[in-house]
Amino acid sequence: MEEIKDTVSTETTGTSNFLADMIRDDLATGKFGGRVVTRFPPEPNGYLHIGHAKAICVDFGMAKEFGGVCHLRFDDTNPSKEDDEYVQSIQEDIKWLGFDWGDNLFFASSYFDQMYEYAEQLILQGKAYVCELSAEECRLTRGTLTEPGKNSPYRDRSIEENLDLFRRMKAGEFEDGAMTLRAKIDMASPNMNMRDPVMYRIQHKSHHQTGDKWCIYPMYDWAHGLEDSIERVTNSFCTLEFEDHRPLYDWFLEQLGVYRPRQTEFARLNINNIVLSKRKLIQLVKENYVNGWDDPRMPTLCGLRRRGYTPESIRNFVATVGVSKVNSTVDYALLEHCLREDLNKRALRVMAVVDPVKLIVDNYPEGQVEYFDADNNPEDASAGKRTIPFSRELYIEREDFMEDPPKGYFRLTPGKEVRLKHAYYVTCTGCDKDENGNITAVHCTYDPNSKGGWTDDGRKVKGTVHWVSAEHAIDAEVRMYDRLFTVANPDNAEEGKTYLDYLNPESLKVVTNAKVEPSLADMPALTNLQFLRLGYFNVDPDSKPGKPVFNKSVGLKDSFKITK
Secondary structure, eight states: OOOOOSSOOHHHHOSOOHHHHHHHHHHHHTGGGGOOEEEEOOOSSSOOBHHHHHHHHHHHHHHHHTTOEEEEEEOOOOTTTOOHHHHHHHHHHHHHHTOOOTTOEEEGGGGHHHHHHHHHHHHHTTOEEEEOOOHHHHHHTSOOSSSOOOOOTTTTOOHHHHHHHHHHHHHTOSOTTSOEEEEOSOTTOSSGGGSSOEEEEEOOOOBTTTBTSOSEEEOHHHHHHHHHHHTTOSEEEEEGGGGGGHHHHHHHHHHHTOOOOEEEEEOOOEETTOOOOHHHHHHHHHTTSSSSTTOTTSOBHHHHHHHTOOHHHHHHHHHHHOOOSSOOEEOHHHHHHHHHHHHHHHOEEEOEESSEEEEEETTSOTTOOEEEEEESOTTOGGGOEEEEEEOSEEEEEGGGBOSSOOTTOOSBOTTOEEEETTSOEEEEEEEEEOTTSOEEEEEEEEOGGGTTTOOTTOOOOSOEEOOEETTTOEEEEEEEEOOSBSSSOTTSOOTTOOGGGGBOTTSEEEEEEEEEOGGGTTOOTTOEEEETTTEEEEEOTTOBTTBOEEEEEEOSOOOOOOOO
16 A cells, blocks of 8 residues: 655655646746745635635645745635634644744735735726726626627716825715725726626725724725735635636736735635535535534534544645646545544554444453553554453443344354453353333353453454453443435436535434443543444543543544555
């Protein structure tokens, strides 16, 4: 199996990374004076998701590889959708993912005064004008991909009138939507983004950084390039949907005669069985289809963290996907594969029973308790060992006993011998049932000469069963998570349906009567575990002392294979 690398660089993955190649060429030719400055520019109007993880790894990873710096800059230009809650969560997620911006934390709103001055400069150059068309009227005059747009009736206002109106917009004389400031470019351009785009709109909204200082706010396309220029960014990496915006990015900077970074686009991260639209994620949260932004079924970074994903597994996933110029969709199983690969090395091995039934060892002395040593992680000797109590009455999984099993069943059945993990060989002798025929207890006898789960006579058994001592078991809640959607592409809904029609009703099953070994009574939140034979789990923050709650992270079986 090919080794998965924790980076996006060309040198370590051995795959083509055109962004790294471009930076190498720039450094070789002295472009940008040998500097490498990237930026990650989130809008603080939602929580980061797995798609953002790729952009974070690219922006911070490229800067790190070439000895540069990466700015964290919040593009906070729309106060109607933004909140300081998102600012804080974004910083937390980036740090958790393993990246740090140092002193390079910036906000677009810090540049509002300078952006306003640049806007006046364009007006004075005759390259911007105040337009009184409504949003709908403006849309109707833009034309189509095959037909040119129509000039606004306000396009030929004098420089003096435009400057006066723009200053009055800033002073708060007009209502929301009454006017906009538009760039004067070309209404017949084949690129729709160049058809006199809006630069400023009126919004009488308080801003989370600037308060009530402003009632006009810059549009993203106007602000983005200016922010990069002011910060003297060298490489502005964007996803492919911004490729058609690049001519506008360059046009603004050229007209102003200011420093110009290079914008380069790469393919965004698309994964099947999830949605990444911010609008849809907000709907899932606000309409209670999930239990908040950090619901372990969500593709948000805080949701993945609560599910048990590690920063290393996500970075390895991004590195495996790679960087290209072609959009594609990645199988969700690859993300799970990267998690298994990482958890196999770090997760503590423990025993837990999620559907318990009693196993009574009839020939084991009543009241006797033994303690067996068990490796915390056979993949990591430094993880040490722990002791597990063993007694006459145990809990096992209900599915680990069958009276009349099919061929190939190697667990407990009358007359068959199996190994109790870490403990003894036992032979099943029968079971107890209630009046409805439901099994209430399973009986067995043990071989005292098989202590530790091995014998000197060399006999072998095919089945191994995990267990928990009934006397010492801790009651636990286990949340069994599955994929949130039942189809690979919920965004591509059939006629008459929406993505909500594909929500998986089995995406969460809560088990309230699970039994776990006593070492799990007070584990720290987010500790990664492997429940032997059941899968990978982690400790949920809802846990309380003596009342643990666990989330299923991923099963043991890997459905995705990487071949050389």
